[in-house]
Structure formats: C-alpha cells, structure tokens
Amino acid sequence: MEWFVGGLLLLAFSGVPGLFAAREGGGAEKLACLMVCSGAACGTWAVLGVLAAGAPLSLELPWAIPGGALALHVDALAAVFLLPLFLVAATGSLYGLVYWPQRDHPENGRKFRLFYGLIGTGVMLLLSARNSLLFLLAWELMALASFFLITTEEHQSEAREAGFIYLIATHTGTLALFAMFALLEQAAGSLLFPGAGSLALKGGQATAIFLLALFGFGLKAGLVPLHIWLPGAHAAAPSHASALLSGVMIKTGIYGLVRLTSFFAEIPPWWGATLLALGILSGILGVALALAQHDIKRLLAYHSVENIGIIALGLVMALLGRSYGVETLVVLGLAGALLHVANHGLFKSLLFLSAGAVIHATGTREIDRYGGLLKRQPWTGALFLGGAVAISGLPPFNGFISEWLLYLGAFGAAQAKGPGPTAALLVAPALALIGALALACFVKVFGVTFLGAPRSPQAQAAHEAPPLMLAPMLALLLACAWIGLLPQTLAPLLEQAVGLWSAAPGASAGLGAPLAPLGWVSALAWTLLLALCLGVWWLRRRAKGAASAETWGCGFARPSARMQYTASSFADFLVRLLRFGLWSKRHGAEVRGLHPAPQHFASHTPDLVLDGGLRPAFAGTAWLFRRLRSLIQNGLSACYLLYVALTLIVLLLLFSVT
Amino acid sequence: MTAHLLVHLLVLLLFAPLLPGVITRTKARFAGRRGAPLLQPYYDLLRLWRKGFVLSRTTTWVFSAGPVVALVVPILAALLLPFGALPAPLSFEGDLILFVYLFALARFFTVAAALDTGSSFEGMGAAREVTFACLAEPTLMFALLVLAKLSGGLSLGTLFGTHLPASWGGAAGPALGLILVCLFVVLLVENSRIPFDDPNTHLELTMIHEVMVLDHSGPAFGMILYGAALKLMVLGSMLVRLALPWNSGVWFLDLLIYLGGLLLLAVLIGVVESIMARLRLVRVPQVLIGTSLVSVFALVLVLR
Numbered sequence: 001m002e003w004f005v006g007g008l009l010l011l012a013f014s015g016v017p018g019l020f021a022a023r024e025g026g027g028a029e030k031l032a033c034l035m036v037c038s039g040a041a042c043g044t045w046a047v048l049g050v051l052a053a054g055a056p057l058s059l060e061l062p063w064a065i066p067g068g069a070l071a072l073h074v075d076a077l078a079a080v081f082l083l084p085l086f087l088v089a090a091t092g093s094l095y096g097l098v099y100w101p102q103r104d105h106p107e108n109g110r111k112f113r114l115f116y117g118l119i120g121t122g123v124m125l126l127l128s129a130r131n132s133l134l135f136l137l138a139w140e141l142m143a144l145a146s147f148f149l150i151t152t153e154e155h156q157s158e159a160r161e162a163g164f165i166y167l168i169a170t171h172t173g174t175l176a177l178f179a180m181f182a183l184l185e186q187a188a189g190s191l192l193f194p195g196a197g198s199l200a201l202k203g204g205q206a207t208a209i210f211l212l213a214l215f216g217f218g219l220k221a222g223l224v225p226l227h228i229w230l231p232g233a234h235a236a237a238p239s240h241a242s243a244l245l246s247g248v249m250i251k252t253g254i255y256g257l258v259r260l261t262s263f264f265a266e267i268p269p270w271w272g273a274t275l276l277a278l279g280i281l282s283g284i285l286g287v288a289l290a291l292a293q294h295d296i297k298r299l300l301a302y303h304s305v306e307n308i309g310i311i312a313l314g315l316v317m318a319l320l321g322r323s324y325g326v327e328t329l330v331v332l333g334l335a336g337a338l339l340h341v342a343n344h345g346l347f348k349s350l351l352f353l354s355a356g357a358v359i360h361a362t363g364t365r366e367i368d369r370y371g372g373l374l375k376r377q378p379w380t381g382a383l384f385l386g387g388a389v390a391i392s393g394l395p396p397f398n399g400f401i402s403e404w405l406l407y408l409g410a411f412g413a414a415q416a417k418g419p420g421p422t423a424a425l426l427v428a429p430a431l432a433l434i435g436a437l438a439l440a441c442f443v444k445v446f447g448v449t450f451l452g453a454p455r456s457p458q459a460q461a462a463h464e465a466p467p468l469m470l471a472p473m474l475a476l477l478l479a480c481a482w483i484g485l486l487p488q489t490l491a492p493l494l495e496q497a498v499g500l501w502s503a504a505p506g507a508s509a510g511l512g513a514p515l516a517p518l519g520w521v522s523a524l525a526w527t528l529l530l531a532l533c534l535g536v537w538w539l540r541r542r543a544k545g546a547a548s549a550e551t552w553g554c555g556f557a558r559p560s561a562r563m564q565y566t567a568s569s570f571a572d573f574l575v576r577l578l579r580f581g582l583w584s585k586r587h588g589a590e591v592r593g594l595h596p597a598p599q600h601f602a603s604h605t606p607d608l609v610l611d612g613g614l615r616p617a618f619a620g621t622a623w624l625f626r627r628l629r630s631l632i633q634n635g636l637s638a639c640y641l642l643y644v645a646l647t648l649i650v651l652l653l654l655f656s657v658t
Numbered sequence: 659m660t661a662h663l664l665v666h667l668l669v670l671l672l673f674a675p676l677l678p679g680v681i682t683r684t685k686a687r688f689a690g691r692r693g694a695p696l697l698q699p700y701y702d703l704l705r706l707w708r709k710g711f712v713l714s715r716t717t718t719w720v721f722s723a724g725p726v727v728a729l730v731v732p733i734l735a736a737l738l739l740p741f742g743a744l745p746a747p748l749s750f751e752g753d754l755i756l757f758v759y760l761f762a763l764a765r766f767f768t769v770a771a772a773l774d775t776g777s778s779f780e781g782m783g784a785a786r787e788v789t790f791a792c793l794a795e796p797t798l799m800f801a802l803l804v805l806a807k808l809s810g811g812l813s814l815g816t817l818f819g820t821h822l823p824a825s826w827g828g829a830a831g832p833a834l835g836l837i838l839v840c841l842f843v844v845l846l847v848e849n850s851r852i853p854f855d856d857p858n859t860h861l862e863l864t865m866i867h868e869v870m871v872l873d874h875s876g877p878a879f880g881m882i883l884y885g886a887a888l889k890l891m892v893l894g895s896m897l898v899r900l901a902l903p904w905n906s907g908v909w910f911l912d913l914l915i916y917l918g919g920l921l922l923l924a925v926l927i928g929v930v931e932s933i934m935a936r937l938r939l940v941r942v943p944q945v946l947i948g949t950s951l952v953s954v955f956a957l958v959l960v961l962r
Contacts, residue, residue, distance in 0.1 A: 385720075392762070392766060393762075394759055395756065400756075407755040411806045415810055422961065429799040429800055431799075432795040439766055440791070443766050452773055452774065452776030520753070527734065531730045532727060536723050536726050539878060540719060546710060546876075550714065550715060551715075551873055552777065552873055553777065554777075561776065563778045564776045564781055565773070570773075570781060570785045572785070574788070577943055
C-alpha cells in the first residue's frame with residue numbers, strides 16, 4: 001500500500017514545482033515528467049503485487065468527515081483499470097516533453113502539467129475508493145482536472161465551448177450520482193461500499209439506483225445519447241491529454257457501472273436489456289458519426305463512443321448471465337468487457353499520440369489535407385497502422401482478443417436451452433456490423449492520411465516526429481501486440497477480476513482451454529505475423545530494381561493529387577446509406593452540362609443529440625424565458641404595484657386557510 | 659496430424675486455380691464459344707510469377723503488403739475449415755470468429771494497398787468494397803449463429819460436422835435452406851462476382867475488386883489472383899459441405915464428393931454470371947439487407 005500511496009502523491013504533486021519555476025524554464029517540465037513516470041512505476045509495482053498475491057490491498061485511516069473511514073482498497077477489478085492508466089499517463093508525459101514544451105507554451109504549460117498530474121491522482125483515488133464520499137471527491141477532482149485539460153487553449157473559442165459543455169454534462173452526472181449514493185447509503189446502511197453480491201434489494205429502490213447510476217456513469221462513459229460532451233472535448237485538448245481522457249478517464253464510468261452492479265445479489269433481466277439497447281446504439285451510431293467526420297481528433301473521439309458501446313455489450317452479457325444464472329456468459333462477457341477496457345486504453349492512446357505527431361508535422365486536423373505521409377513519417381505511419389489494425393479488432397493485435405471473447409459469449413448464449421439469455425445473441429451481429437464499419441473508418445483514415453500523394457503543401461513538407469515522441473507510441477504498440485500475441489498471460493488477471501464481480505463463490509471458472517482456448521489464438525497470431533513479415537520481406541526483395549512509373553490513370557497522362565479519393569468521398573456511400581441516423585448536410589449544386597461552371601461542394605454531419613436535440617431545446621427554453629421576462633419586467637410601475645397587491649392577497653389567503 | 663495438414667494444404671493449393679478456370683469455361687460455353695483451356699489459370703499464374711514488376715512512384719511498403727495478406731489469409735483460414743468430410747487440421751472453440759476476422763484483415767490491407775496508389779479509380783473501388791462488406795458481415799454472422807445453434811459447438815469443425823444430414827431432414831431443414839441461399843450471396847459478394855461486381859469489364863468505373871488491384875503487376879498480381887482462387891475455394895467449401903453433407907467413411911471417396919461439389923459450385927457460379935446482368939450499384943445494398951433479413955428469419959426458425 002505504501003507504494004500505491006507513494007505513486008498517488010507523486011502524481012498529485014508532479015505539477016507543483018513547475019508553478020514556482022520560471023515561465024520559460026525547461027527544468028520543471030522534466031521534473032514533472034520524472035515524477036509522473038516514477039509515480040506510475042510505483043503504482044504499477046503495487047498493483048502487480050496485488051495480482052501476484054491474489055489478495056487486495058487495503059488502507060483505512062480515521063477521517064474527520066462523517067461517514068466512516070478513509071478507506072482505500074485496490075483489488076483485481078480496479079487493477080484492470082489502473083494498469084492502462086499508469087502506462088498511458090507515463091507515456092503521455094514523456095510525449096508531452098516534445099509535443100507541448102514549456103518554451104512554446106509559456107502561458108499554459110504549467111497549468112497543463114498541474115492538472116495532468118491531478119487527473120491521474122483523481123482516477124487512481126476513484127478506482128481505489130471504498131467510501132462513497134471519497135469516491136465522489138475523487139470523481140470531482142477528476143472532472144475539474146479534465147475541464148482544465150480540455151480548456152488548455154482557452155484563447156480558442158472552440159476549446160472554451162467544449163469545456164463549457166463538458167462542465168455542464170459532468171455536473172449533471174454528478175448530481176445523479178449524489179442521489180444514487182444517498183439511496184445506496186440508505187440501502188446498505190453505511191457509506192462504505194457493500195461487498196459483492198451482498199445487497200438484496202428489489203423493486204423501486206433498486207430501479208432508482210440503477211437508473212441514476214446509468215445516467216451518471218453513462219454520461220461520463222459517453223454512452224449514446226449521453227455522449228454529447230465527448231467529441232468536442234477530446235478534439236479540443238492537446239493530443240496527449242486526449243489520450244488520457246479518451247483512453248482512461250471515460251472508463252471510470254464503466255468502472256462505476258461494473259462496481260455498482262457487483263453489489264447486487266440479484267440482477268433483473270431488464271437491466272441487461274436496457275444496457276443492450278444503449279450499447280448497440282452507441283456502437284453503431286458512434287462509428288457511423290466517426291465515419292462522417294473530417295477532423296482526425298473528432299473522428300477518434302467518436303470511436304471512443306463506439307468502443308464504450310462494445311464494452312457495454314460485454315457488461316450486458318455478464319448482467320444477463322447473472323440474471324439467468326449462466327456462468328459461462330458471466331465469465332466471457334465480463335472478461336471481454338474488462339479486456340476491452342484495457343485494450344481501448346492502449347490503442348486509443350496510441351492513435352491519439354500518432355495523430356498528434358501528424359498534427360505537429362502538418363499543423364492541421366483536417367484529414368483531407370494530409371496524404372502521402374508514410375513516406376515522410378515512416379515510423380509514425382507504421383505505429384498508426386498498428387493502432388488502426390488493433391482498434392478494428394483484427395488479428396494479430398489485442399482488439400481481436402477482447403472482441404473474440406464477446407463473440408464466444410454471444411454464440412454460447414445462442415446455444416443455451418430454454419428461455420435463457422437469448423437477447424445476448426444479438427451481440428454477435430451487432431459486433432460484426434460495428435467491426436466492419438470500424439474497419440471502413442480506419443482504413444479510410446490510414447489510407448487518406450498516410451498513403452497516396454500529398455494533398456497540401458503542409459503534407460508535402462511534413463517531417464518525422466522526434467524519437468521522444470515515437471518511443472511512447474512504440475511502447476503502447478508493443479503493449480497492444482503483447483496482449484494480441486500472448487493473451488493467455490492476462491487470463492489470471494481477468495479471472496480474478498471476474499471472480500470479484502460475480503457473487504457466487506468459486507464463480508471465477510477458468511477462462512482457459514474449454515471456454516476460450518487462448519493458446520490456440522496466440523499460436524495462430526504468431527503464425528500470421530511471421531508469415532506476413534516474411535511475405536512482405538520477400539516481395540520487397542523481389543521488387544528491388546523494379547521499374548517505377550506513374551500510377552495508371554486510365555488514360556490521363558498527368559494525374560494530380562487532387563484526383564485522389566478523399567476521406568469524405570471514401571465514406572460518402574456508407575454515410576448516405578446511414579443517412580436515416582446521421583442527418584448529414586450537403587451543400588452544393590450538381591455538375592451539369594458539357595462545360596460546367598465552377599461548383600463548390602461541402603458536407604458536414606452534426607451531432608444528432610447535441611446539435612439536433614439539446615441545442616434547439618435549450619435555445620427554445622431561453623427564448624421562452626426571455627419573452628416571459630419582458631412580459632413581467634415591463635417597466636410599468638402600475639404593474640409592479642399590482643404584483644405587490646397580488647402577493648399580499650395570496651399571502652392573506654394562505655394564512656387565513658391555516 | 660502433420661500428414662493431415664500436408665494433405666489439406668496440397669488439396670487447397672493445387673485444386674483452387676481450377677475453379678476460376680471452370681467458371682470461365684462455363685461462361686464461354688453459355689456464350690457459344692469454346693473458351694480458354696481449363697488449366698488457363700495455372701498458366702497465368704506461372705507466367706505472372708516469372709514477370710518483372712512496375713511499381714507506382716506514390717506507393718510504399720503497404721502496397722506490397724496487400725498481395726501478401728491476400729495470399730496468406732486464405733491459407734491460414736483453410737486450416738480451420740473442414741474440407742467436406744475431411745476434418746480441419748486445426749480446430750478449437752471459437753475458431754469461426756478468427757476465420758471471419760482473418761478475411762477482414764485481408765480486406766483491410768487490400769483496401770489500404772489500393773489507396774496507396776493515389777488513383778481515383780482505386781479509391782472508388784476501395785470505398786465500394788468496404789461498404790458492401792459492412793452489409794455482408796451481419797448476414798454471415800446470423801448464418802453462423804444458426805449453424806452454431808444447430809451443432810452445439812463453436813468451432814468450424816463442429817459447425818460443419820456429422821449432424822448436418824439429420825438437421826436437413828429435421829425441423830431445421832428450412833432454416834438450413836435459407837442459410838444456404840444467404841451464404842451463396844455472401845460468396846458472390848466476397849469473391850466479387852456478377853451480379854455484385856464485374857471482374858471482366860474494361861470500364862474501371864463498373865468494377866470493384868478488380869479496380870482495386872489495377873496497379874499490381876508481375877508476381878504481386880499473381881499472388882492476388884492465386885489468393886482470390888484460394889478464397890473462392892475456402893468460402894465455397896462451406897457451401898459445398900452444407901449442400902452435400904454426407905460422410906462415406908472412406909476418406910478418398912469423401913474427398914471426391916467434396917471436389918465434385920466444388921466443381922458443381924463453380925459451374926453454378928458460371929451459370930449465374932451468364933444469365934444475370936450486373937446489378938445497379940444502389941440495388942446491391944438492398945439485396946444484401948434482404949439477405950440479412952432472410953438470415954434473421956432463419957435464426958428465428960431455429961430458436962423457436
């Protein structure tokens with residue numbers, strides 16, 4: 001526990017020395033990076049100790065605040081969320097040394113580092129809290145720190161707006177959580193979290209707790225339709241902060257849902273069914289909206305919505321498994337969901353960091369202004385490709401392993417006899433559609449960004465990222481490859497975590513051979529990787545000295561880079577197929593005649609919930625109240641006297657009645 | 659085990675190029691021509707193997723990765739699939755998902771290689787390929803769910819196991835029939851056949867898969883053609899096993915049934931290509947959504 005608390009403190013104070021250092025000085029940022037990295041190392045050491053011993057760490061200190069002790073508790077379930085946090089925070093801070101150096105950002109570098117450390121502390125504290133009050137404190141610490149990370153570039157109106165929306169969203173969620181924890185305290189009789197499966201609650205109270213939690217935690221996780229704050233916020237923050245926000249911070253919502261559902265002794269089937277609908281909606285709408293984006297960071301942010309949907313589908317299967325008492329569904333569903341939490345933390349951070357390297361080199365976030373970057377940034381491109389393959393859920397990387405576990409669960413549910421969890425089999429086709437759309441989206445991003453010919457002078461002049469930016473990305477890619485190639489090494493961790501969640505003792509049925517033969521997948525992944533490397537190496541050798549020519553342009557002698565398919569045109573067919581859910585807007589006239597006049601064409605896709613629902617609703621409410629105010633506050637003294645008289649009459653009536 | 663693996667691979671590698679030959683021949687016969695020799699695909703592969711390359715100046719190593727993946731993936735996937743009554747050399751619970759995702763990996767790299775050339779035509783083909791794949795994937799998943807439900811296992815070996823004749827005869831017969839139709843459509847889409855794609859036109863605008871590989875030449879193009887033949891054989895094996903599910907017990911006879919079934923399938927594809935025109939592009943999604951619904955219906959029949 002000393003190591004864990006030490007890591008907590010190191011992270012918390014990592015930005016403090018910088019506050020006293022010179023504005024342009026570089027020493028403080030190195031010190032902050034060192035503190036973050038050593039804090040992460042301490043934390044990792046503590047968590048690995050937990051996993052090796054198989055027993056949780058706990059710490060209880062007396063607390064002046066009413067409502068129990070200051071209780072910290074690190075177990076395997078928290079470890080799944082903690083390990084990616086440490087890796088992402090450490091790699092991000094190293095990356096930040098070059099990406100966001102103090103001398104280039106004297107006005108916000110110090111602020112950024114202070115809150116970068118604090119958000120890490122907030123997440124660590126939240127994941128280890130055993131006390132509702134402590135949990136909420138950590139939740140607020142994390143929420144406020146991430147607000148300041150989002151508004152790092154507060155001189156830009158876009159960042160201010162994203163931060164504002166985030167602040168409203170997170171505090172609405174916190175409000176629901178306050179109510180939820182108050183109800184939970186009534187039910188459990190203490191502010192300390194009850195043990196797994198110990199809460200025999202039924203009826204209205206359980207329903208209220210679940211719905212409030214779904215709202216509060218779902219808002220943080222970014223489940224559709226509660227994802228409104230997510231795309232803007234992740235796009236506005238600096239890339240390594242986006243990695244932390246998207247890879248780690250939003251998973252605290254998932255953690256909350258997982259932890260909360262573990263308390264209950266019985267899970268009504270409709271909980272799973274509700275989450276199933278939200279999960280499928282998030283998955284499909286998230287990836288569809290991602291496909292329609294032109295901004296690389298917004299695109300990646302929408303993919304977080306999609307991946308949260310996938311994680312929710314895993315949780316759905318675990319919940320349905322609990323409701324119907326199907327042990328294998330619990331194990332496969334929750335193990336898949338938890339592994340996907342870790343996986344998404346790794347590959348999404350990798351993608352955000354490599355997108356940052358591209359933005360650093362070209363100075364724009366518009367995908368359609370890139371092109372041909374693989375020749376100028378070979379390392380960044382290869383690393384991004386790794387991340388793209390991983391997030392599309394393709395072997396031999398880690399995304400495949402978690403999705404595979406979910407598929408196994410869904411197919412298993414199809415075979416269950418009787419009125420069991422049949423709904424869970426919907427997960428398989430939903431995942432297939434989400435996976436195919438994600439593939440389309442990432443092959444689009446990779447192809448348009450790194451392949452073909454440069455589409456703009458900035459892309460033409462791009463340069464490779466410095467080694468200090470590449471090394472953190474490489475570390476993340478290696479972690480992805482490790483999970484993909486040696487998944488059996490993670491099975492013990494997942495088994496422990498599932499055992500903690502599941503109420504029945506001895507429920508942590510082995511994730512191994514009969515249920516999920518990870519060894520086979522690992523062997524085939526190695527074969528695939530080796531065969532591909534060998535094949536490419538051979539073909540490249542054979543192609544040495546090959547004739548080189550212009551791309552075949554079907555008769556055009558001088559192809560230009562502007563003739564290439566862009567990100568928008570690549571996705572256009574799919575976006576039009578999905579128009580019933582996207583409402584993309586297209587501006588521009590058709591090209592007609594033999595000698596058409598110059599035409600402009602533009603398309604953009606608004607966010608259905610935020611731009612289509614909430615903004616008009618809020619604007620309408622504001623308009624209504626403005627009208628009411630001008631009606632009531634009309635400046636006529638006679639009216640004001642009338643109000644006074646009316647108030648007096650009402651008061652008199654009230655008193656005369658009582 | 660090793661001998662089994664070798665036989666499996668030999669059958670796959672030697673027999674696969676015959677299938678496109680049979681299809682071409684059938685189409686020629688339908689058109690009243692004599693057609694190219696049945697072994698023409700083998701000659702083509704040999705010729706391409708010896709040729710040199712021309713590489714576009716815009717391309718990178720990703721361009722070479724496309725053909726390699728297109729060749730490696732069907733070979734690996736074939737190891738998971740039983741050939742008729744001959745069991746799969748590698749079989750474990752959940753290999754059916756790996757099977758599907760291996761082909762997704764191949765699609766990723768083929769499309770990436772197409773985008774690497776920077777040609778507008780290849781970009782167009784790439785965009786269409788991923789769009790159709792999105793629509794075909796749920797159909798495939800529903801079909802696999804039906805088969806998994808009937809067999810009680812999660813490996814391709816069990817899915818296409820010995821229970822199939824009984825299932826055809828039992829209550830699941832209609833569902834299997836529907837699945838067979840859906841899988842045939844998926845086969846046509848995945849192998850870029852008429853009515854979904856036209857490999858033979860000379861207009862790049864009307865092609866999908868062929869236009870994506872327009873810039874490949876020499877051995878790389880040979881690898882693509884060979885990979886396509888292997889893919890046709892691997893995906894066709896599923897259909898053949900579903901339609902001809904008999905086990906004689908004698909491995910040689912089983913092999914003959916299986917290979918004969920594949921040839922029949924190739925003739926069938928040739929007939930379809932001869933009597934149908936290519937669908938309009940906007941109709942393709944409608945057909946694929948239709949097959950998804952049909953496969954859902956089959957699933958409902960099985961779950962009922």
